[in-house]
Every structure is written in C-alpha cells, then in structure tokens.
Amino acid sequence: MAAKNLRAENVFKAPAVTGRITTNTFSPREVAKALNVALPIPNDKALDRLSFKGDVAYSPGSADVSNMQLMLDNTTMTGKFGVPDMSKPAVTFDLRGDSFTVDPYIPPKEKEKSDGEGKPAPSDKKKEDDEILPKEQLKALDVDGKLFMASLGFKGMTAENVNMRVKAKNGDITIDPLSMDIFRGTFDMALTTNMAMDQPPHTLKLGIESLDVAQLLSSFQDNPLVGGLARLDLDISSVGLTMWKMLRGMDGSASMGLKDGYVRGINLSKERIEQAKTGKNVFVPEEEKGARTNIPEMTTNLNIKDGIARTKDILVTTDQSGVKLTGGGLADLAEQTLNLDLKAHLGPLALPLTVQGPFSNPKTGVSASGIAEQVLTSPLDIVNGAADGVGGVLGGISGALSGSGEKKTDDGQQPPKQGEGEESQTKPSQEKSPGEEVKKLFEGFGLKPKN
Template identity: 20%
Template sequence: MKAFGKILGLVLLGLLLIIVAAGFALTHFFDPNDYKDEIRQIARDKAHLELTLNGDIGWSLFPWLGLELHDASIATLIKPNEPYADLQMLGLSVRVLPLLRREVQMSDVRVEGLNLRLNRDKAGHGNWEDIGKLPPSPGAPGTATAPAAGEPTPPAAVEVEKPPQPIRLDIDSLTVNNARVEYNDEQTGKNFSAESIQLSTGAVHDSTNIPLKLTAFLSANQPALRVRTELNGELRIARALQRYQFEDMKLSGEVTGDPLQGKTMTFSAQGQILLDKAANVAEWTGIKISANQLRALGELKVNDLDKTPQISGGLSIAQFDLAKFVDSIGQTLPVMAEGSLSKVELVSRLAGTPTSLALDNINLKVDDSSFSGRIAVDDFAKQSLRATLKADTFNVDRYLAPKSADANSAAQARQAEVASTEADAMAGAGSTPLPNAPTKGAWSTERLIPVERLSKLDVNADLTFGQLTLNKLPIQNAVLKASGQGGLLTLEDLRGDLYGGNFAAKGTLDVRQTSPVLNMQTRINKVPVEKILESQGKNPPIKGQITLNSTLTANGNSQKALIDSLNGNTAFAINNGVLLNANIEQQLCKGIATLNRKTLSGEPRGKDTPFQELNGNLTFHNGVASNPDLKVRIPGMTVNGNGDVDLRVLGMDYRVGIIVEGDTSAMPDPACQVGDKFVGIEWPLRCRGPLELGAKACRLDNERMGQVAAKFATDKLSEKIDEKLGNKVSPELKNALKGLFKR
C-alpha cells in the first residue's frame, strides 16, 4: 500500500508538473494579440458589439486567468464608428478552479482612463438603447418572416429556464482611476458630466463590509454648475437577501456656478442607508446635513418601493440666520427691516410621495414669532400649496418692502401740499380763506399685483394669529382663510379685533383678465377711527368709534388704477366722537353775531367739538364718493352735510348746515346769545380741502349766509308789521304784505 500511495503521489505530481509546464508554454508561446480579429468577430457574433483593440493584450493562465487590455473601445453594431466607451487599461485576474464552482475569485481589478459617452439624439433616441442589437437588414439571418398564406403557424416552443444560481463574488479590491462619464441631450441642449472619477474599495465579499471611497467633479451646462464631491463609507451587500447597506456614509463637497452668482456653497451629509428590496423598504437614519450656515438632523423611510413610494420621517433644522444663508448662496431676498429672518428654526414630521410633500406637527420659529400646524404641497407640478398654521404673534410689516421711490415721491408731494394748506386752515378764528381743493395725486402708479405668479397659484390657507401687525395695525385674534386656483383668488374670511372693536372682510381678486378685478365686502364695528389714522402717521381730524359696511369693486394693477376705478357703496357711523381742532361753536357764534350786528368780545374756551353721532352713506363712482346725507348730532344742534370725497387726491368739498335745536342758554359771549328767534335756522358752512384737515377745513359759507340774513330780516319785518298794524287791518292784508317782502 505504501508503494501504491507513493506511486500515486508521483503520478499526481507529474500531472501537476505537466499542467504547469503546459500553462507556462501556453502563456509564453501563445500570443492572444495574434487573434485580435477573431476576438473582435466573437464580440460581434456573441455580444453584438464592435470591439476595437488598439493596444496589446496581456494574459496569464494558471492559477490565475489574468487579462490586461490596453487602449480599447466599444461601439454598437448599429453605429460601429461612434464608440460609447473606451479605456486606457483594464487589468483583472480570476482563479481558474473556483470558476468551475460558479465562484468568481478575483485579485485586484484596475480600470484606468474609462470614458463613457451617453447621447440622446434630436429624435429622443439614446445610444445605449442599441447595445446588444443587430443592425436592421432585410433577409438577414434572424429576421422574422411572416408565414405564407395557407400555411399553419408553427407552435411556439416553450422553454422553461431554471433560475440561475447566484454567482459568489470575491474580489480583493477594485480601483478606478481618472474615469469620465458624459451625458448629452440634443433635444434640450443639456449636458451633464462626471470627471476625474476616482474609486477605490477594499476586499469585495458578500455580506461583509466593503470600505469605499469615491471622488468626482460633476458639472452641468443649463445652468452652468460645478460640484466637487467626496463619498466615504462601508458598503455591505447581501444578494441572497436582496439587502444593501451603506454604513457610516459621509458625502461632502462644494458647489459653484451661475445659480450661486460666483459664490460657493459647502455641503455635507452623513447617515446610515439601507435598501431592502425583499421588503420594498429604504431607510436613511442618523441624518446629519449641513450647507454653509444651515445644520439639520433627521430620518427618512420609504415604503412600497414596488408601488407608489410612501415617504415618512422627521426633520430638525437648528437655529440659523436665513438672510445670511440666502446671501451666501448668491440669492437675494426682498428688502426687509434690519435683522429680519436672522433667527429661523424648524422641527417637523415629514410625509410624502414622489409628487407631494407634507410637513406635519410643525414647530417653526421665525425671529420673534412661533408657528405650529401643517404645510403641504399636494402636487409639485401644479405647485398646490396647503397651509394650516397658528401663530402667537407676527409682524407682517417687518417683512414687506419699503415704499418705492414713486410712492414716496407722490406721498412727499402730497404732504407738502397738505402742510402748506394746513398752515392757513386753522378754524380757531374762522377768518382765514377757505382752503383750496387738493390737486396732487395721492397714489402710486407702480405695478402692485404679481399677475403672472398669482395666475399659476394653487393655494388653500387657514391662518390664525394671537396678534398680527399689518400696516402698523395691531390686530388681535386674527383669522385669515384664503384660496386661489386658476387665477381666481378668494378671501373667504379675514377678521380680527382692533383697538377694542372688530372687523371682517371677504372678497375676490380675478387675475384671469387683462386688468385684475377686485371685489371686497368689509365690515368694521366700533373701531376708534383716530387710532387707525395715528397708526398711519397721520394727525386725526376726528375721534370716535366707527361702524362701517361697504361693498366695493375696482380694477387695475396699481394703487392709482384701483382708486380711479373704485365703485360701490358704503354706510358709516361714528358714535361718541369729537371733531378735533374744529370749534363749530365759534363758527356758529360768528354767524349769530353777524345777524345780531354785534362783535364777538372774546375767543371760545374750547377748541374741539364733541358729537353724539356722525353718519351717512357714500356712493363711489370712479374714485369719487358722493355723500348726500351726512348728519352729525351735537348737543343742542344738528349738522347736515352734502358733498363729495375725491379719493384720487384725498380731497373733500362739502356744504354743511347747522340747525340750532332750542338751546337757549346764555352763551359766554353776549354777541352769541341764542334765543327763540334763532331756533330752526340752518347756519351754512363750507368745508373744502385735503381730507386730513377734517373740520379744520370748514368756514362760514358767506354765499348762503346772505340767504339766512334775508330770511332773518324778513321774519323781523313780519314782526314789525304785526306790531304796527295790530288788528287795524284784516289778516288777509297782513299776510299779503308779509309775502311781498319774502319775494
């Protein structure tokens, strides 16, 4: 037995020596470069590829099947002169014996200078779509021909394939140097490329961690953009379980290009990535993202990968200066107050699909304001925005652009006109001339409504605020419900509490037409009118609680156009008010003193005129409001007015009548005593000038005062007729004489 074993061992040793010798002889005496034409033909016949081998082929046989290709390119048979890939060198070695067990055991795999070109032509056809296809040629082998008429169709052969067993993968390392991938779309003119690709891995084994490092420069031309990237981590592949993990993933880099206006954004992303194809689940946990000043944490999970993917997760953005961040990436925010958007942070849950995204359970802080609720985009393509938010306090004015130069110029011109008029318009003595009607336009012609943006808007908003500051008005418990779609924006509800009163409004804005059309219905209840005017930086001419109901329409795309086309109706009332810096008593006394033919001996002690009620109705026609029924109730008298308010220049022109209603108490000035003979007489005033002056623009109406004096003289003459004639003549004759003097 020992001899047999020794002999068998010698035989096996001899066979091994023969195999080694044969391999040595084969690799040294057989040159694959002599068979390039045959190799190219095999590539054509078996893989339907056009293989070009410009460089040498190096190889080894045992125990490694080694191969090196130099200066090679690959094209499709349809376009053999247009290679879609070429490389400078490919080197790999495979153990021979494990191949028999369907195991691929490879040494280091090296790829140098790979250049991959993907092109979509003007017809939308990609060059990669022709890989493995034969060029069309009628009558060529493999071309399908229809069976002749009357011939039975041969039954289709059914071949049942056994599922292939998975090949075990075992590579010592993979290295790719100086690779390039380019994609060009002739339809759109867009070009994308990845250059200077460097890839290196550790040992590649199934179900074990594979260290990986990848660097590349990415670029695009529309818009011009360039990105430097570096990716590190450990890749784990479990093919039998269809489970792929990227652990300790770290992606970092820099972005430059036209969108950033010459500035640079540095970015990084970290986390653990899992793809489980068997469960149709993907996860990204332990997310850490940074982009310049922005820092964020989160997690994402995607279910139903085989159907419509469903996204869920959470996001937390640490407090950062949004204004500086936007500037650092070359973007510009609208002009705002100093320090706006300097403190922004967000915590929210995420939910979405490939076409939608929702932020739920929002906790958003913007400067001094806190928001909670939900924001969602129901359809990215339609930009369908849905928002349900609740805020403690929010100052809208802080984020609005300041008035334009056009608006400021108009305002300054008007202020100058009002100031020059007001200097001579004080009604204290009542001796100054009637102010002139204003002529300067009060409104800007600057474009006001972003029609193009609003016409594409698809929005539904439900917002509530503990306190909302809008146009310097401190609105409490504010509610805003609005929607917009297809160019029609609807204000369903805007209401709140203001200075102890409240207001509500609703309306529509239609931007589907050439000129935007506005419809508004407004209700104001017991709001101090002087507070509203003071908040706008104006000196109020009146105090009191205003109640107002209006229905108005207008069209245009500037303040001036909207005011010039304003039409509708308004009913208003101001209760328990005061006409400031307007002593109606003094004006009345001057008229009484004139009729008494006396001179006032002193100035009145008060400078304001209190009233119980001020009400009326306004009818708007192209920016001018007609007010035929102004009525003011003052203790002891009634004031009636009839005039116009020209909103185009913020001017007024009123004829006012004051009726003494029986207040016969002695006045401080003897020349202004009111007796029974003055009761029921309407004392005329004329109010003309800038609307801001209010009652300060009122003067005694000398034209109508003559009519009052004539009536007063006639009544006095009638008294004398009665006194002189007594019962000496008949009543008919006395009435005839009185009527004669009244004509």
C-alpha cells in the same frame, strides 16, 4: 438635525420619503454669513433663531408637512402645509401662530431715481395707466390656505385674532374672511377678483365696528385732534388694474358713522360762542389746550356709481352748543374732490355752508344770499338770538373740516385781525340789519360769504 422613523422607497426610480424631522435651534443669519451669502434683511434681530420639527411626506411632484412646529425668532407656528403639485407650484396650508411683527423682516426700500435736484424723476405715465395689480403673478397663483395669528404687528400697529382664508386658482381669487380685532374695534372683509379677465372684476365687502379713531391716527401722527368710535359698512364692485380705473369704475353703497366723537383744540361751548361777536377764534389758544368739542353723533349713507359717492343725509351733532349740521353732496373718488352743501342748524335758523375742493385741502364758505333768505323769513328776535352764536359755530365746524386751526377766506387770504378793516364796516350811525349782523360774525371767523 434628527430624523425619526424616516423611510425611503423606490430610491432609484421614483423616490418617496416619509418620517419625522427635528432640527436643533440654529441661526440662519450665521449660516448665511458662513456661506458668504448676503441677506436682504439688515436687521440683526431677524432670522437669528430657527428650529423645526414635523412629519414629512415626499413623493415625486409633491410634498407635505404635518404636525409641524416652526420657531422663528420670537414666533411659534403650528399646523401643516403642502405642495401638491410642484410643477405649478400649488400650495396648501393651515397654520396658527402666536405673535409676529413684520417690520424687522422688511428689506429697506430702494431710493427713487431723482432728476439731480433730489426730486423724483418725472414720469410720462398717466394716472390711468399706473398699474398697481401684478396681473400675471396673481393669475399664476394656486393657493388654498387658512391662517390664524393671535397677534400681528406692522408699523407700530397691532392686530389680534387675525383670521384669513384664501383660495386662488386660474386667476380666480377669493379672500373670505379676513377678520381681526384692531384699534379696539373689529374689522371683517371679503374680497373676490378674477385675473383671467382682460379687465379683472373685483368685489369688496367690509365691516368695521367701534374702531378707535384716535388710536388709528396715533399710528401716523402725534396727538391727533379727532377721536371717537367709527363704524363702516361697505359693499362695492369695480374693474381694472390701476387705482384710478378701479376708483372710477366703483359702484355700490356705504354707510358710516361716528359715536362718542370729539375734536380737540376747538371750543364750541356756549361761553365761547358768546365771544364770537368780538371775532375771537373758536380754535383754542395755548392756555386752553385741554378744551374740546364733543360730537355725540355723526352719520351718513352713500350711494356710489361710476366712482362718484353721493349722499343726502349727513348728520353731525354737538352737545356743548346745540348746533346740528345736515346736508349732502358728492365726492369724486377718482379725482379725490369734495362738493358738499351743508346747513348749520341753531334754533329755527338753518344757515348754508359749502365744503369744496380736494380731499387734502377742502375750502369752506357760506352763502350771503342763503343767510339773507333765512333772516328775511324769520322773526327779528329769533334772528338776533341765533346771531350770537352762528358765526362762531360755523367757523369752528368749517375749520375742523378744512383741517387747519388757522382760518382763511375763500380767496386764500388770512382773515383781518381784530381791529383791522374797520373802515369797511357799516358806519356806527347806521343801524345794522339782522342779515348784516350775521354776515359780520362769519367774516369775523374768516369765512367770506359768497354773494
């Protein structure tokens, strides 16, 4: 280590030191090993190389480093930081970095306590009491800083041009902006909270543009079935320290959309729709894995009050079959459940489709009475023309919404295989009404109409 132009004053009373410090490149890991200190980071490629140079200024109660260059492994950081009040401590910084990957520096997770059978030990805590925000630690923060990273990696994801400004004092915290280029799109966020309050208030503004959904999902799963460019505008407020309370107390608005979207593994082409009357599944068999259904447009606007998100303007369009999906409904964000009433438009017919249940496994269904109403108020030739495709289209859409290529009826049973259950069908000698024809198409796709 070298110290250039280092000056010390009032050494015996109130020592103050100024000057420039430069170190050679050394291994923190080897130093810790020599001192018999166990590092919490087992990755041997982390903390392997470190060097530092900068202008330092120390006086009783404060310290500053400017014109800094810090090299840690493959990352270089420049800028300045300081501790203006060591009694709190307060921290200021203005830093710029080239590239940093977080993963090698994360200590391994501790194993959860189990009940002896490999399952997590049961907890008496209610979800309403499961705090996720450390109030006292956040309240004690005294920070004023800026950070820019040209590239930041975490769990296989990479963000570029990461820009953050954070201020925190006496429990009042503001992060504005937090912006980055990620998944080929842009992310821009502003967040405020006040931990000095018994039930801290929070505000969040979030804008996402042209985010590549397939690339996002690829970070969590292989060969994602859904893709497109997503847009989200979110402006919400809430209160609380637990996730459940924050979701239940959420108010605000949201607007979202998807363009150039698609669902792989589902074929809603006109040719496949013609096969709907035979009960052939719109989910693509093994030999047709390359097929997909394009979704040129999907949009909706949400009004959020007390954790309930309501919409009246869901719109989904497909280009191969000409089907259009519209409707509305609500989502309970705290309980994570859906209750949507949709209509599938094919020509002049608008047939009802419901989506209900938990976010993780929603159930779909159709209304026989709604079908009958459409049939009775439409000319016979229109019904017969539309009936050729409606069942196949809705079967595919509902399958995509439920997240499974294997259709089930509302009672959870597998749909009858082709050729089974023929005795329950209308006798061949009886002429089927248009309503029965449409209903048959739905049942052929595992969608049991509700009376």
